[in-house]
Amino acid sequence: MAELTLSNITKRFQDEHGEIIAVDDLSLDIDDGEFLVLVGPSGCGKSTTLRMIAGLETVSEGQMRLDGVPIEGLSPQERDLAMVFQSYALYPHMTVKENMKFGLEEATNMSADEIDSRVEETARMLNIDELLGRKPSELSGGQQQRVALGRAIVRDPQVFLLDEPLANLDAKLRAQMRTELQRLQEDLGVTTIYVTHDQTEAMTMGDRIAVLNDGVLQQVGTPLELYHKPANQFVAGFIGEPSMNFFEMTVADTRLVSDTFEYPLSSDTRDSLGPVTDVVLGIRPEDIELVGDTESPHTFETIVDVVEPKGNENNVYLTIGPNRAEPTTFVATTEGMKSIEEGAKTRVRIPEQAIHIFDAKSGTSLKNRSLTDVEDSELTL
Ligand code: ATP
Numbered sequence: 001m002a003e004l005t006l007s008n009i010t011k012r013f014q015d016e017h018g019e020i021i022a023v024d025d026l027s028l029d030i031d032d033g034e035f036l037v038l039v040g041p042s043g044c045g046k047s048t049t050l051r052m053i054a055g056l057e058t059v060s061e062g063q064m065r066l067d068g069v070p071i072e073g074l075s076p077q078e079r080d081l082a083m084v085f086q087s088y089a090l091y092p093h094m095t096v097k098e099n100m101k102f103g104l105e106e107a108t109n110m111s112a113d114e115i116d117s118r119v120e121e122t123a124r125m126l127n128i129d130e131l132l133g134r135k136p137s138e139l140s141g142g143q144q145q146r147v148a149l150g151r152a153i154v155r156d157p158q159v160f161l162l163d164e165p166l167a168n169l170d171a172k173l174r175a176q177m178r179t180e181l182q183r184l185q186e187d188l189g190v191t192t193i194y195v196t197h198d199q200t201e202a203m204t205m206g207d208r209i210a211v212l213n214d215g216v217l218q219q220v221g222t223p224l225e226l227y228h229k230p231a232n233q234f235v236a237g238f239i240g241e242p243s244m245n246f247f248e249m250t251v252a253d254t255r256l257v258s259d260t261f262e263y264p265l266s267s268d269t270r271d272s273l274g275p276v277t278d279v280v281l282g283i284r285p286e287d288i289e290l291v292g293d294t295e296s297p298h299t300f301e302t303i304v305d306v307v308e309p310k311g312n313e314n315n316v317y318l319t320i321g322p323n324r325a326e327p328t329t330f331v332a333t334t335e336g337m338k339s340i341e342e343g344a345k346t347r348v349r350i351p352e353q354a355i356h357i358f359d360a361k362s363g364t365s366l367k368n369r370s371l372t373d374v375e376d377s378e379l380t381l
Helices: 046-054 096-107 112-125 141-154 171-188 199-205 223-228 233-238 267-272
Strands: 004-015 018-030 035-039 061-066 081-084 159-163 191-196 208-213 216-221 245-252 255-257 262-264 278-283 289-292 299-309 313-320 328-335 345-349 356-359 365-367
Touching: 004 046, 018 046, 018 061, 018 208, 018 216, 035 046, 035 171, 035 199, 046 081, 046 159, 046 191, 081 141, 096 112, 096 141, 112 141, 141 171, 171 199, 191 199, 199 223, 208 223, 208 233, 216 223, 216 233, 233 278, 233 356, 245 328, 267 365, 289 328, 313 345
Parallel strands: 035 191, 035 208, 081 159, 159 191
Antiparallel strands: 004 018, 004 061, 208 216, 245 255, 245 278, 255 262, 278 356, 289 345, 299 313, 299 345, 313 328, 356 365
16 A cells, blocks of 8 residues: 655755756645656656655655655655666666665565565566576666666565656667556556656556646646646647647637638537637647548638658648648648548548637636547547
8 A cells, every 4th residue: 555645845956047946836646556657848847756756856845645654754765665767777787686686685684585586576577587697788778677677676665666767768669668567567556656758658658647847737637638638738739649739819709710710619619718819729630630622611721731651540731821921730640541642632620529729828728629429438538
């Protein structure tokens, strides 16, 4: 049982230019056995948060509790947490086995036999039992990564803290290790906080995701909540690849108007905007339909600018308002088997049920997509 609670955590650093607020009033509850991913762009405060939890960095304000017990005053060793870094931080002169044993020998009073059997069991679990006699320099990146994980697992900690542990691996191995790590975490049932700047990792691995920007928590929720019900434009743009398309628009009566097109709104959608006049219209690439020359409500004439074939699907970059000096470009994803010519004219439909609308000033979400079309599927929130 290990439940971690962060209450109003702030971290201030001083440098020659003054004060930096790396983490700003962060509150988060991580449930026992949960896999929480902390995600955000470089410099948003992810590593600082993890280092404060680990005890490697002091907290300027706020409280952290493990199963209700405050931990700020405890040393890293006393916290019973195991951290895995991007750099692996293996001891180069020690074998794999010695690396994995090291923490146990230092921090516990387990017998040598107990330590050996735990190391061997963990090595089997991670498929590195053949490598126990090798030095880190004789291992591939993926194998080193497993040893670093193994060293954390043998300690049987209350919480795993993982800081971009897959960042040094190539794309294929990273995808494979993502699945392995998830399976491992599920089997072990250890509360885990996983830091990454990669939204794909966050979406595919997390039970829940916490999105940070500039030290401020933007939203915490399940991957699908964040994807379909973003709290603001930052989350909407950060989660999803290719990113959500955004169009700056003005509210005029019952329409949204920009220099390049007008978008009529139903009365329900119009009502959800209240008195706001400057908005951002958002639409995910997969929700845009290419409809050829069909004219119907919410369709717009575009020109195909660039087609990026990805095999299973295409990213189609389209421009709207082609008569303008600077037409608006946006991206739609379409089935890979459909051929689309660059330079061709096509109409696209932006279905009203799939649009998001944000307050242009604050970024707050005023309307998120309707989920009635997915409600019956297993993917519902
Ligand atoms: P990355 O993905 O690039 O590792 P991050 O989200 O983990 O970024 P942090 O390393 O937590 O970000 O840094 C958050 C902010 O705090 C940054 O502006 C960083 O420059 C600043 N910072 C971190 N450590 C220190 C320090 N020891 N002294 C001064 N500023 C620091």
